[in-house]
Amino acid sequence: MHRFFIPRPYAENMMIDGIDARHIYTVLKMKPGEKVQIVSDDGVTALAEITETAPGQTLVESHEPAVKITLAQGLVKGEKMDFIIQKAVELGVSCIVPLAMEHSVVRYDGEKAAKKCQRWQKIAESAAKQSKRDIIPQIAEVASIDKLMAECDCTTKIIAYECEDRQGLKQVLQSNLNTDSILIIIGPEGGISEAELDKARSGGAVPVSLGRRILRAETAGLTALSAVLYEFDELGG
Numbered sequence: 001m002h003r004f005f006i007p008r009p010y011a012e013n014m015m016i017d018g019i020d021a022r023h024i025y026t027v028l029k030m031k032p033g034e035k036v037q038i039v040s041d042d043g044v045t046a047l048a049e050i051t052e053t054a055p056g057q058t059l060v061e062s063h064e065p066a067v068k069i070t071l072a073q074g075l076v077k078g079e080k081m082d083f084i085i086q087k088a089v090e091l092g093v094s095c096i097v098p099l100a101m102e103h104s105v106v107r108y109d110g111e112k113a114a115k116k117c118q119r120w121q122k123i124a125e126s127a128a129k130q131s132k133r134d135i136i137p138q139i140a141e142v143a144s145i146d147k148l149m150a151e152c153d154c155t156t157k158i159i160a161y162e163c164e165d166r167q168g169l170k171q172v173l174q175s176n177l178n179t180d181s182i183l184i185i186i187g188p189e190g191g192i193s194e195a196e197l198d199k200a201r202s203g204g205a206v207p208v209s210l211g212r213r214i215l216r217a218e219t220a221g222l223t224a225l226s227a228v229l230y231e232f233d234e235l236g237g
């Protein structure tokens, strides 16, 4: 993948000019529809599709949100997980981590987990194509909360906790609007255990409320994701 620096902040439509544009046009001979990787002035790295080329300028369009969102979703039963993955990819998630949690009703290990991940990756792939994503979001291996907290490098981390009554999602997002990557942790049908909450907290995750009603796990994940995108002006505004 060819990579170009754009000395302007990230936007949906951007222009590559100067020597890079000449290179794209005359040397690489790239055509509209082909993809390049761009790095904007404000540090966003994204894939973008070429919409026009000329010797002095290349216009590119990106369908990717500027903020990278990882959804760590407590494992829920069968088709619900398929549904969450399909919808989260449509909405704009970057990565989904299926989380094996204490109160998950389903357990996948070894071969079964690997098979499930393959299936979920396929669902992500077709949802990404259908919704014109520039990337195919990655479905990580089924992980524990310890592994998640040890490996996740998102700059902002939140855990939707059904017993939280002090901090709301909006408040926490609004004090982190400069972040480039967010981890959202959602519990399974049976909820989040206190031990898991403690581990998430020690790994830097902030517990947030999603309101005064208890949402089902699949509603909670997709609602939190939509709210994050809205707060970052990624739902059309």
Ligand code: SAH
Residues within 6 Å of the ligand: 159, 160, 161, 162, 163, 164, 185, 186, 187, 188, 189, 190, 191, 192, 208, 209, 210, 211, 212, 213, 214, 215, 216, 217, 220, 221
């Ligand atoms: N069985 C639990 C609810 C689990 S809901 C109970 O009865 O209390 C599944 C997950 O969705 C929760 O673990 C949490 O991550 C999220 N969730 C649902 N409603 C929420 C709310 N109002 N605030 C924050 N998180 C919520």
